[in-house]
Amino acid sequence: xxxxxxxxxxxxxxxxxxxxxxxxxxxxxxxxxxxxxxxxxxxxxxxxxxxxxxxxxxxxxxxxxxxxxxxxxxxxxxxxxxxxxxxxxxxxxxxxxxxxxxxxxxxxxxxxxxxxxxxxxxxxxxxxxxxxxxxxxxxxxxxxxxxxxxxxxxxxxxxxxxxxxxxxxxxxxxxxxxxxxxxxxxxxxxxxxxxxxxxxxxxxxxxxxxxxxxxxxxxxxxxxxxxxxxxxxxxxxxxxxxxxxxxxxxxxxxxxxxxxxxxxxxxxxxxxxxxxxxxxxxxxxxxxxxxxxxxxxxxxxxxxxxxxxxxxxxxxxxxxxxxxxxxxxxxxxxxxxxxxxxxxxxxxxxxxxxxxxxxxxxxxxxxxxxxxxxxxxxxxxxxxxxxxxxxxxxxxxxxxxxxxxxxxxxxxxxxxxxxxxxxxxxxxxxxxxxxxxxxxxxxxxxxxxxxxxxxxxxxxxxxxxxxxxxxxxxxxxxxxxxxxxxxxxxxxxxxxxxxxxxxxxxxxxxxxxxxxxxxxxxxxxxxxxxxxxxxxxxxxxxxxxxxxxxxxxxxxxxxxxxxxxxxxxxxxxxxxxxxxxxxxxxxxxxxxxxxxxxxx
Ligand SMILES: Cc1cc2nc3c(=O)[nH]c(=O)nc-3n(C[C@H](O)[C@H](O)[C@H](O)COP(=O)(O)OP(=O)(O)OC[C@H]3O[C@@H](n4cnc5c(N)ncnc54)[C@H](O)[C@@H]3O)c2cc1C
Numbered sequence: 001x002x003x004x005x006x007x008x009x010x011x012x013x014x015x016x017x018x019x020x021x022x023x024x025x026x027x028x029x030x031x032x033x034x035x036x037x038x039x040x041x042x043x044x045x046x047x048x049x050x051x052x053x054x055x056x057x058x059x060x061x062x063x064x065x066x067x068x069x070x071x072x073x074x075x076x077x078x079x080x081x082x083x084x085x086x087x088x089x090x091x092x093x094x095x096x097x098x099x100x101x102x103x104x105x106x107x108x109x110x111x112x113x114x115x116x117x118x119x120x121x122x123x124x125x126x127x128x129x130x131x132x133x134x135x136x137x138x139x140x141x142x143x144x145x146x147x148x149x150x151x152x153x154x155x156x157x158x159x160x161x162x163x164x165x166x167x168x169x170x171x172x173x174x175x176x177x178x179x180x181x182x183x184x185x186x187x188x189x190x191x192x193x194x195x196x197x198x199x200x201x202x203x204x205x206x207x208x209x210x211x212x213x214x215x216x217x218x219x220x221x222x223x224x225x226x227x228x229x230x231x232x233x234x235x236x237x238x239x240x241x242x243x244x245x246x247x248x249x250x251x252x253x254x255x256x257x258x259x260x261x262x263x264x265x266x267x268x269x270x271x272x273x274x275x276x277x278x279x280x281x282x283x284x285x286x287x288x289x290x291x292x293x294x295x296x297x298x299x300x301x302x303x304x305x306x307x308x309x310x311x312x313x314x315x316x317x318x319x320x321x322x323x324x325x326x327x328x329x330x331x332x333x334x335x336x337x338x339x340x341x342x343x344x345x346x347x348x349x350x351x352x353x354x355x356x357x358x359x360x361x362x363x364x365x366x367x368x369x370x371x372x373x374x375x376x377x378x379x380x381x382x383x384x385x386x387x388x389x390x391x392x393x394x395x396x397x398x399x400x401x402x403x404x405x406x407x408x409x410x411x412x413x414x415x416x417x418x419x420x421x422x423x424x425x426x427x428x429x430x431x432x433x434x435x436x437x438x439x440x441x442x443x444x445x446x447x448x449x450x451x452x453x454x455x456x457x458x459x460x461x462x463x464x465x466x467x468x469x470x471x472x473x474x475x476x477x478x479x480x481x482x483x484x485x486x487x488x489x490x491x492x493x494x495x496x497x498x499x500x501x502x503x504x505x506x507x508x509x510x511x512x513x514x515x516x517x518x519x520x521x522x523x524x525x526x527x528x529x530x531x532x533x534x535x536x537x538x539x540x541x542x543x544x545x546x547x548x549x550x551x552x553x554x555x556x557x558x559x560x561x562x563x564x565x566x567x568x569x570x571x572x573x574x575x576x577x578x579x580x581x582x583x584x585x586x587x588x589x590x591x592x593x594x595x596x597x598x599x600x
Contacts, residue, residue: 002313002426004054006046006116009556010358012039014365015108018542021369028376029095029104038109045091045113052082054120060262061123061429064254065203071250073202073264079124083205087157091117092128096135100151111368114298115361118305122433123262125305127160129298130200134161134212137229137291141279149237150210160206163291164195164213164232164268172446174285175223179215181230181275191215191232191275194252194267199440201266202234202251208243209234211268212291213275214284221282229284230275248273259432292441293394297367299441300397303405304360306434307412311353313427314412317419318346340415348570349411355567356404358560359532362539367397388463389470392455393531399447400528402437409434448520451527452505464502471495471530474537483561484540490568491533494575498526501579508585518589519582526575526582533572536564 015021016035025031056078063076075083086092095110096102118125135154138147153159170176179193191213195201202209211232220226236244252267279287318341325331326342340346370393373386413420413427420427438444456464471491478488501523509516543560551557 001058001424002309002430003316004050004120004309004312006042006049006119007308007357007361008039008042008046010361011042011112011115011365013542013556013560014362014539015042015112017546018362018538019108019365019369021106021108024369026378027106027372029106030372032104033106033109041094041105041109042112045094046116048086048089048091049113049116049120052085053117053124056082056124056262057121058424058426058429060121061259061433062261062423064261065264067202067251067254067264071202071252072204073251073254073266074204075264076262079262080204082124083127083157086128090156092131092157093155096155097139100139100147100155102155106368107371108365108368111297111301111365114301115305115308115364118302119309121262122302122306123260125302126260126263127200127203127205128157129295130163131157131159131161131210132298133163133291133295134210136294137212137278137287138231140290141229141287142231143278146231146276146278149241150231150233153208154210158206159208159210160200160203161210161212162198162200162268163288163295164198164201164211165288166195166197167193168196172443174214174227177214177216177227179213179270181215181217181228181277182272183217184274187276189215189217189230189275189277190272191230191249191270192272193270195270196267197255197440198266198268199263201264201268203264207235208237211249212278212288213270214288215270215275217281224285226282227284227288228281229278229287231278232270232273232275236274257436259429259435296394296398296441296447297364297371299437300360300367300394300399300401301364303398303402303434303437304357304364305405306430306437307353307360307405307408308357310409310412310427310430310434311350311357313430314353314415315350317416318350346415349415351563351566352570353408353412355536355563355571356408356532358539358563359535359567360401360404362535363393363531364397364401366535367393385466388459388466391458392451392463392467392527395442395447395451395455396524396527396531398441399438399444399451399524400531402434403444403525404528406431406434406438444524445521448524449517451524452509452516452520456502456505461502461506467527467531468495468499471534474534474541478537478541481541481544483544484537484564487533487540487564487568488537490572491530491537494526494530494533494572497575497579498530501526501582504579504583512586514586514590518586522578522582526578529572529575529578532567536567540564 015038022035060076066074093102094105095107098104181189213230213232214227238244248271252269255265321340322337326338331338331342370386370390377383409430416427419425475488475492478484539560543557546557
């Protein structure tokens with residue numbers, strides 16, 4: 001049975017020291033988030049994740065969700081009880097607005113808890129995770145009446161929510177949606193159609209589920225310009241807030257799938273179900289994007305979460321399993337063999353995992369701070385800068401975070417050798433569960449194109465220029481410290497590769513869009529490397545300052561400097577190779593006709 005302990009010390013370091021949210025009492029909710037409160041929330045939420053939710057991960061994977069003949073869905077044993085404890089403790093309310101019963105604390109705290117919960121059990125974490133996305137859309141676009149009807153119960157966790165985009169013929173290309181919405185005399189709409197792959201589409205955790213559904217009005221234009229968003233509750237809500245009749249929406253089947261077995265991925269049948277328009281007609285995609293952006297950050301955190309739990313178990317195994325001898329001679333001559341930990345190739349994998357998870361955690365939590373700054377910073381300039389950076393980094397957190405998260409989970413499985421392939425040991429579950437994060441919420445190729453095709457050119461490149469400047473500033477600040485100068489030089493070089501790749505795209509992608517498509521993946525990864533480099537510099541400067549101040553926790557801060565050095569030496573050089581691939585352009589990628597791919 002694998003183990004999990006929430007990385008509370010590391011999250012505390014990032015939130016209280018690197019991001020220093022205590023100094024931002026100008027932001028709503030931050031005044032309450034003293035370093036002590038942050039420490040307590042992290043400690044207690046980490047305990048909840050590790051002690052209540054993690055033990056259900058492996059058995060939940062094996063039991064899966066079950067659909068009865070009447071279409072009702074049951075989650076694996078223990079899920080309902082654990083979810084009731086989640087609601088009772090109010091864990092879902094951390095960063096939700098106080099106006100609807102939330103605690104109004106900074107998003108960084110909510111993000112840290114999302115990581116803990118997802119490491120403990122990705123399937124479980126997805127139930128409240130999906131509802132969070134639905135809440136964001138209703139908060140942004142719902143009418144006051146819709147907000148009053150649905151938000152308090154969704155935020156308390158009494159009701160959960162889903163997002164319904166995908167149909168059999170319509171995945172990435174939402175312009176192909178066919179589900180219909182017919183206006184009714186009472187102001188509602190009759191929703192008819194079939195949605196597939198709907199996470200948490202039905203379950204027994206809550207008495208109601210609020211589905212957010214994309215559908216077309218009768219006179220809607222074709223393509224993405226004719227899509228509207230509807231609230232479709234599983235159980236209709238009476239005017240006094242009590243639950244009424246069952247709506248005409250049901251789970252037609254549960255998908256059999258590679259991972260996240262304990263999260264019900266449902267075919268949802270809408271048979272003239274009552275739905276209510278959210279926002280304006282035909283503007284559903286914009287509303288859904290609010291939900292998707294929140295969810296994309298959440299999926300990036302899922303990538304990190306599987307890397308983290310796999311890393312913890314990779315370290316534990318390397319420190320317990322004995323095979324072979326250290327290259328320089330026996331490390332423990334009294335034993336029959338040395339620990340796996342002595343082998344440089346095992347250490348390489350562990351260091352890559354450590355440098356990724358700690359760097360990615362800092363990036364994701366910075367993303368959480370940017371969410372708050374974009375909404376509530378005092379000046380328009382600061383709000384806009386945060387919004388620009390968040391927009392730019394969202395596809396990177398999702399795409400780079402999950403590509404590397406999956407790669408890390410696989411590397412940690414490798415440390416377990418053949419035992420990593422055996423189900424009872426749990427390592428293969430982390431790999432299976434991590435795999436979906438690269439696909440849903442926009443496949444990673446689509447994230448890369450979002451970065452290159454939309455985020456880069458927006459406002460004449462304002463966001464990427466801001467990012468370049470932030471990295472340059474951090475490199476300049478770190479260069480004076482001998483402990484960080486080498487890392488700063490390497491991150492500066494990676495940033496120069498990113499600048500050159502950006503310039504190449506500007507010069508070569510307008511006339512030939514395939515050049516952007518063929519290099520987008522590489523561009524997203526270079527950006528990810530530079531973003532993590534920026535994080536390692538910030539963490540390095542904070543660690544150096546703590547050491548200078550005579551900290552009692554010397555080992556923790558020294559490890560930060562050593563891991564940052566590893567990141568500089570072993571990860572940043574990839575930026576150059578990726579840039580060269582990108583600059584090769586699309587010709588060789590697109591050269592062959594379809595028949596040349598046949599091998600038979
Ligand atoms: C377990 C699971 C849970 C899910 N949960 C939900 C949910 O809750 N709600 C919901 O609505 N949907 C959900 N989905 C659907 C998911 O979001 C889609 O599978 C995903 O968007 C991709 O759509 P598709 O599978 O039809 O692939 P396609 O759109 O057919 O794409 C196939 C592949 O082609 C490539 N590709 C396609 N278009 C482009 C492009 N324009 N540029 C570059 N590459 C491209 C990508 O590599 C992609 O992976 C879920 C799916 C799964 C498997």
